[in-house]
Amino acid sequence: MLSVHGERKILNHQKQAKLIKAGIFIDGKSFEPKENIHILIQNDKIQRISKAKKTVIPKNIEVSDLSDKTVMPGLIDAHMHFFGVPSLDVKEKFTETKESRILRALCEAGKMLKAGITSACCQGSSISPVLRKLIDVGYIKGPRIICAGEFICSTGGTWDYFDIPIDIVNKSGIFADGVDELRKKVRERIRQGANIIKIGLSKGHIYDSNHIWGDNPCMTVAAYSAEEVRAVVEEAHLNGLKVSAHCIGDISVQLALNNGIDLINHGYGINEETRNKILKTKKMIVSTISQIYFHIKAEKKYNYSLKRKEIYRIHWETMKRDFKKNIEKGIKYALGSDLVGYPTHPQDQFAKEFELAVKWGMKPMQAIISGTKNSAEAIGIDKITGTIEPNKAADIIAFKGNPLDDIKVLQNIDFVMKNGQVLYS
Template sequence: MSSRHTGRIASLMLIATLVAGTAAAVEPASAEGSWTLVQAGSLLDRPGQAPRGPSTVLVRDGRVVAVREGHVGANAFEGAPASATVIDLRDRFVLPGLIDSHVHLTSDKAGIEGQLEDVSKGVADHAYEAAVNARKTLAAGFTTVRNLGDSDGVTLALRDAIAAGKVPGPRILDAAMPISATAGHMDPTLGYREELHDALDTHHNTCNGADDCRRAVREQVARGADVIKFASTGGVNSRIGAGLGKQLFDDEARAIVETAHMYGKKVAAHAHGDDGIALALRAGVDSIEHGTLMEKDTIALFRKTGAWYVPTLSTVNGYKERLAKNPEAYTGEVRRKIEWRIGITGKALEAAVPAGVKIAFGTDAGVSLHGRNADEFELMVAHGMTPATAIQAATVNAAELLGLRDEVGSLEPGKRADLIAVSGDPLKDVTVLKRVEFVMKDGRVEKDPR
């Protein structure tokens, strides 16, 4: 059996055993006919519209059945039994479960420390780390995430384990291994001596030329990817002095996008420099991640193509906190790029918002800290959004980007019963979303300190 297959099997086994002691807490809800009433003090059931006052949400078998004004009992809903469970959130503001469109669940270290872990820790270590990070993310109120970078099948396996109810965590859409040109941002051999390259480049995610890029996409589809990610530009954390401009040719980017779309997969492009953003948009990507430098013509391309912009402003918090803890956490070219990124973060969002670019919420958690995903809201508001539009970005907008608008993003009949509760009004003070007190996913209570 190949090392790749044994690694994936190890991931599944270890994630399953990680929470063996809490299995009772994560068993799927039983039973047909499992009824719950959630009584809310205020309810933002459809972000983008005005919130309701006191309201009651009826949940059956993990999905929303109906919403009523006021704090009503089961008798207000046709067919609901008198024995329905009642969850009292009458002193809380209730809204849909949040969606983070850009996370890295296996990553919790960066800079020199992260590079060391790449070679000192194995698949088993990363499997445990991903499971812990998934729990942190769910506890923060994020019930769905798009994981934009997997290695050794860890998050692919975690995705399936969560979906099967074996372990707690958010719903995951996974990109498998991101695609890159050789020496591009996602080349796994960057920064390591040559004799280690064969051991590190195990998923064949680098490509050169259009035909080879088609091959790279097909390999990730075969591994089970829900979405395809590629790097059209250099990256801040790339251990190479190649800048942040484009790193693919037009025919290579088109080959990636056309192949992914042929398989029914959406495409996310890591892109910092304006030339690489424009290249990806012309190729037909579904979202631009980071989008740090955008000229007027490129912003117009967003509107023309309908692509989404995922700003990932929270990376600056991760950089600042790691540098405060260890001033030598980043060195050389990477340190210079980080300082540049900290200084320019938010400028592109300030231009994109008034231009009508579609915005979806994403943090790049893994560079920023897991469980701190809601820090992004404060930064979005500081750089041109309102609390209401920032919440939209993390609910209905992100659901549309992920292709899940019929399942999540709002609390409407037929959709999954993913909801959270906070003290205070996030439409007035978006920072209250940093303190989520109650989490329900698929109708099951995942967090309730009471």
């Protein structure tokens, strides 16, 4: 802890200092909150964290008095998408102009930041590297973005829409088959600005209505061979990038575990043997409950077919079953929403993932850590952000209420700081 005199000395000798007075303080790594804490910030970094003292704060210091609020790290969505098209038909991304998609995504990014999402991982979209650059240079407000660029998909694989002519899908650069093509595709993604690689390892059966997710999550098939997966992992790791995989069902999760995949997305439709292997290998799963939740919420208003509703119900029940079993087993989760945009899947509603995780068995603080510290670790930015501690970026949010009593208070953010700059208050 910093003494009163130590705190005053730093305040007097460093320029552009800011002080946050926190009523309830959650640092993102401890399982118990603290009360009446001061957070000292210099430029974009957290400098000191100390108990509040009766001290005179110099007039030239910017003070954010949040003593009536809970203060915690900014939310980190470990899996979402900036497709830049209406969520009702994401296949428009193959035909809509890049300029139109970027403009739509810029608005979505701003809404996310206002909702307290200070970092996010776009796990598949060709426009995400451009969006990241626009945010990084300060042209627009948005979360810190980790991005995969376009998906990497086998022909007939996870994100290959059979009802669209193959020449149209092929223009997106999504396809890669065989070891040599996959190595080259990873290099292309890096050149395009990706700082994580996303590959699809599971797909529906050839007769399934839902090709991406599969009609039954326990009966999906593999989209790549082990040799192909290893080639992607080796090439990405040579360049210091993580590989994230779409995995629904035992076959794809085992494929990921056996061949060096860093991050398992979805991770349900699995048996006990696979569950034990996830625990043994200490791999993290990204949750994505919100994707199915918002489909079920939208089905009446947007006239989903009976078959489509049935498929989402099967996924919902299977995901819930395996989430609960995984939590009981001690498997580590990062929280990700898999939200793709308005009108049905608004990316700024990531806080719903915390509520759903708690409903399905997480303790409130466990969910908070999963959606801050663990999410940062999952997407490779844990040395930068994810917790409130010295030398990390000052990505901080605040709100009324105590999330340990009611996790839903995360859905009403009053204060957002990113990189030490107060953006909303």
